[in-house]
Amino acid sequence: MRGISTTKPSPLLRTSITVRRAGDEVEAEPGFFECDTVAHCGPTTKGEYARTLNLTCVHTGWVFTATVRNNAHIHILGALQAGVDHIPFKVSGLDFDNGSEFLNHAVVNWAADLDVYFTRGRPYKKNDQAAIESKNNHLVRRYAFYYRYDTAEERAVLARLWPLVNDRMNYLTPTKKPAGYGTDRHGRRTRLYDQPRTPLQRLLAAGVLSTTQQAELTAYRDSLNPAQIGRRIADLQTRLIVHAKAKTEQLYLASIPSALPDVRKGVRVQAKPHQPPVSRAVPS
Template sequence: MRLTGISGTKAGPLLRTSITVRKAGDEHEQVPGFCEIDLVLHCGPTLKGEFARTLTVTDVHTGWTENIALKNGAHRWVLEAMPIIEARLPFRLTGIDSDNGGEFINEALIGWAGERDLFFTRSRPYHSNDNAHVEQKNGDVVRRHAFHYRYDTPTELRLLNELYALVRVRLNLFTATTKAIGYRVNRNGKNVRVYDQPRTPYQRVIDSGVLTAEKATELARMFDAVNPADLTRDIIAIQTRLIHLAAAKTAAISAGTSRAKPGEARTHLSRAS
């Protein structure tokens, strides 16, 4: 079977009822700043042991996306990563929306958000469409660039963050995407999505009018200085190193998992998403 991602979300029930629920279909944000956040596991075929995670943060209005690799799933790493992400965003962070995992639903992160007067909302359990913007980036950005291998060493963690430093530039400055802006009725009477014209997150941020003069100048200089072809070659070089480090290891773990007892195998497969 082809290796797929595994969900490791464990609910944080004690604080969950105190956080506003945000559902799919709620009105879209009209300015940058409100972001969806999620964790992607780099566990390979099993959740056993310690392994890296990727924190993905996606702005709902512009699609601007930041990623940072974390040592493991302890909420302390999420708490340390969020100020770094906040500093990288070209606009002010105004709110965050997460799933119900304990790495997000905890007093430390809620306190951090409260100190900055950020909106903090959560999705409904088992409704991934509530976090559709970041869930899409988990596949299009994280799995596309970092694959499904198991990363559990300091070297692999460092390479992941070097990779994301390059990916963020190509994704946000040079990768155009469309955005759903409503529905229309087709000739068969069915409601279908309507999308706007393709634009990069950088263009959407510029069009929003929220950038300071200093930040606009900084992004323009970055855009002019980057050669997309060189950027892609550097990304491929890091990906090649990650494959060299993790592919055989992941295959060996996968082979061992497939030889597990039938009940154990079913347990692992049931967690696949």
């Protein structure tokens, strides 16, 4: 199965928010985050289902992930506030798509109170938010699959899963970032990347943390056990499969139209066209 896009364009406040395009100048310090939600709807968008909010720092690659019950602004605000409280450095800006879960007065007023500025991407231009679109795939979908999650038990498992995934991605997983363009030996233009580093290493190199914060984060990283994190993630993924796999497959099969005729309706025979009776002469 594939994911379903549930972004609904919001005309509210759209024209008053700055547009950020692919290729614009990259932020020179940590704090600017691209944001998006991933729908755990399975093969159908009918009914209520969980959403996962994902925040990704453009400069460092630091991620924060949390699952909410639905796209109501009270749940989105709660997840955004949890991200601001949990991320170990100041969140200075947020870049959203054009979904109504973000472009509304409640979220805008919340950001204004925290002195967080807003930008948005262009509709139908995925490259404007390349960082978060990449994380939607190899973070949210990789660890939480494409199943449908619509119960409190499934959301509870996801709530235990994401802190482990965030620790693995932020403290233990090196990534490389585009550093410019060059040419190969044949003269063709090619993309250049920097040396792989973890988001924590990029954050420490940025020089925005105090000495105490640096020591605390480094000590926390040294206390992590990668093997133990991997086993706990695998166990929670197994629980997700037990909860949602069969249900999602049944919904998927029900969405496929059957090629067989409905035998309950019987066999239909095309009616012959009505012909007037032929009059015959009666012998006298």
